[in-house]
Amino acid sequence: MGYNWNWGVFLQPTASGGDTYLGWMIHGFKTTIALSLSAWLIALALGAVVGVLRTVPNKVLSGIATAYVEVFRNIPLLVQLFLWYFVMPELLPEKLGSAFKQSNPFVQQFLSSMVCLALFTSARVAEQVRSGINSLPPGQKNAGLAMGFTLSQTYRHVLLPMAVRLIVPPLTSEFLNIFKNSAVCSTIGLLELAAQGRQLVDYTAQPYESFIAVTLAYLLINVVVMFGMRWLEARVRVPGYIGGK
Amino acid sequence: MITMNNVSKHYGSFQVLTECSTQVQKGEVIVVCGPSGSGKSTLIKVVNGLEPFQSGEIIVNGLSVGDPKTNLSKLRSMVGMVFQNFELFPHMSIIDNLCIAQTKVLHRTQEVARDKGLKLLERVGLSAQAAKFPGQLSGGQQQRVAIARALAMDPICMLFDEPTSALDPEMVNEVLDVMTELAREGMTMMCVTHEMGFAKRVASRVIFMDQGRIVEDDSKEAFFANPRSERAQQFLAKILHH
Numbered sequence: 417m418g419y420n421w422n423w424g425v426f427l428q429p430t431a432s433g434g435d436t437y438l439g440w441m442i443h444g445f446k447t448t449i450a451l452s453l454s455a456w457l458i459a460l461a462l463g464a465v466v467g468v469l470r471t472v473p474n475k476v477l478s479g480i481a482t483a484y485v486e487v488f489r490n491i492p493l494l495v496q497l498f499l500w501y502f503v504m505p506e507l508l509p510e511k512l513g514s515a516f517k518q519s520n521p522f523v524q525q526f527l528s529s530m531v532c533l534a535l536f537t538s539a540r541v542a543e544q545v546r547s548g549i550n551s552l553p554p555g556q557k558n559a560g561l562a563m564g565f566t567l568s569q570t571y572r573h574v575l576l577p578m579a580v581r582l583i584v585p586p587l588t589s590e591f592l593n594i595f596k597n598s599a600v601c602s603t604i605g606l607l608e609l610a611a612q613g614r615q616l617v618d619y620t621a622q623p624y625e626s627f628i629a630v631t632l633a634y635l636l637i638n639v640v641v642m643f644g645m646r647w648l649e650a651r652v653r654v655p656g657y658i659g660g661k
Numbered sequence: 662m663i664t665m666n667n668v669s670k671h672y673g674s675f676q677v678l679t680e681c682s683t684q685v686q687k688g689e690v691i692v693v694c695g696p697s698g699s700g701k702s703t704l705i706k707v708v709n710g711l712e713p714f715q716s717g718e719i720i721v722n723g724l725s726v727g728d729p730k731t732n733l734s735k736l737r738s739m740v741g742m743v744f745q746n747f748e749l750f751p752h753m754s755i756i757d758n759l760c761i762a763q764t765k766v767l768h769r770t771q772e773v774a775r776d777k778g779l780k781l782l783e784r785v786g787l788s789a790q791a792a793k794f795p796g797q798l799s800g801g802q803q804q805r806v807a808i809a810r811a812l813a814m815d816p817i818c819m820l821f822d823e824p825t826s827a828l829d830p831e832m833v834n835e836v837l838d839v840m841t842e843l844a845r846e847g848m849t850m851m852c853v854t855h856e857m858g859f860a861k862r863v864a865s866r867v868i869f870m871d872q873g874r875i876v877e878d879d880s881k882e883a884f885f886a887n888p889r890s891e892r893a894q895q896f897l898a899k900i901l902h903h
Contacts, residue, residue: 656796
C-alpha cells in the first residue's frame with residue numbers, strides 16, 4: 417500500500433493559518449460535546465414530561481403526548497435537521513426569522529442542531545420513561561393514591577423514583593446515541609468532530625490519520641459515558657430490589 | 662361510618678358490582694368473603710374511590726365518594742388501606758415509607774412523623790428494621806410495615822384487600838395477630854380475606870359475595886352456623902374442610 421503515514425500532520429499549522437490541525441480537531445470535539453450535552457439535557461427534561469403524560473388517565477393529554485412521540489420518532493433524523501435548519505426560520509415570525517438568519521452562521525447551525533437532536537431524542541426518552549412507569553406493579557399507583565397523595569404527588573414520590581432507576585440502562589444507549597447522531601449535523605455545515613475530520617482530509621490528504629483520530633475521539637466519549645452511567649446505576653440501586661444487595 | 666346504597670359498577674358489558682348496599686358502623690369489623698371474581702376486592706376499592714362506580718352512592722364519614730366535588734385525596738388520607746402485595750415504596754427505607762405521606766399529605770414535621778413512625782414500628786414489632794429497605798424484609802414483615810404505614814395517617818377506618826393471600830403460610834399469623842389486635846382496640850375495619858379463623862375471632866359481621874352481588878350480610882354467628890344461601894353453604898363447606 418503506497419500510503420504515506422504522517423502522524424505529524426496534526427501539529428502542522430493549517431493552510432488557512434492561525435491554528436494547527438490538532439486545534440481544529442479539538443474545536444470539533446468541543447462542539448460535539450457541547451451540542452450533545454445541551455441537547456441531552458433538553459431531551460431528558462422534555463422526554464420525562466412527555467413520557468409521564470403518555471401514562472396519565474386524561475385521554476387528551478396522553479393523545480397529545482403519543483402524537484409528539486410518533487412524529488419525532490418516525491421522521492428520519494436527517495429530514496428533521498433540514499426542516500429545523502432550512503424550513504423553520506421561514507416559518508418563524510418575520511422579526512425573529514430575520515434575526516436568526518442574520519446571526520453568526522455557527523450560532524444558526526448550532527441552535528438548529530441542538531433543537532433537532534433534543535426533540536428527536538426526547539421522543540425516544542419519553543418511550544423509555546413510559547415503559548419504566550408501566551413496568552411498575554399497578555398496585556404502586558393505588559398505594560400512593562390510597563395514602564392521600566394527589567396524582568402528581570404519586571408520580572413525584574412513588575412512580576418516577578422507581579421508574580427512573582429501572583430505565584438507567586436503556587437511557588445509557590440513548591445517551592450514547594445522541595453523540596453518534598450529532599455527526600449528522602455536519603450536513604448543515606456545523607463543524608463538529610466528524611466535519612472537522614473531513615475538512616482535515618480535504619486540506620491534508622491524510623484520511624487514515626484523520627478518521628482514526630475521529631474514531632478514537634468518539635470512542636473516548638462513549639467509554640466515559642458508559643462508565644459514568646454504570647456508576648450512576650450502582651449509586652441509585654435500591655437495596656433488596658432488582659440487582660440490589 | 663361507611664354507607665353504600667345500590668352501588669353498581671361495570672367494565673364495558675361486564676358487571677362487577679350489582680346494587681350492593683351495606684353499612685359499616687364505627688368500631689365494626691366486617692369480613693368480606695366469597696369466591697374469586699365475585700367482586701370483593703372491587704367492593705373495598707370503591708369505598709376510597711380507587712375504583713370508580715357508575716351508579717349508587719357511597720358515603721364515608723359524611724363525604725360522598727362519587728361526588729366530583731369531593732376531595733378524594735383528602736378522603737383517602739383518612740381511610741387506611743392495606744394491599745395484597747404490600748405495595749411498600751421500594752426505593753425508601755422502612756421509616757421513610759411511614760413518614761412520607763405524614764409529611765407530604767398531613768404536613769407534619771419530619772420529627773413528629775418520625776416519632777409516630779417509630780412508635781408504630783415498635784407496635785408491629787419491627788423497630789429494628791427501621792433503616793432497612795422493603796426488599797430486605799420478609800413478606801410478613803412487609804405487610805406489618807404496610808399496616809403501620811396506613812395507621813401513621815390516623816385513619817378513621819381501615820380497608821384490607823386480601824392482606825395475607827400473598828404470604829407464605831408461616832407468616833400469615835404474624836399479620837393476622839396485628840389485625841386482631843387492631844380490631845380489639847376498636848378500629849373500624851373492612852377486610853377481604855379467606856381467613857375464616859380470623860373472621861370467627863374478630864368479625865362483627867360477614868359479607869358474602871357472589872357474581873358481584875352481596876348475597877349474605879349477617880352477624881358472624883348467623884353466617885357460620887346457618888348460612889341462608891346455597892352458594893354460601895357450598896363456599897363454607899369447601900373452605901372450612903381444612
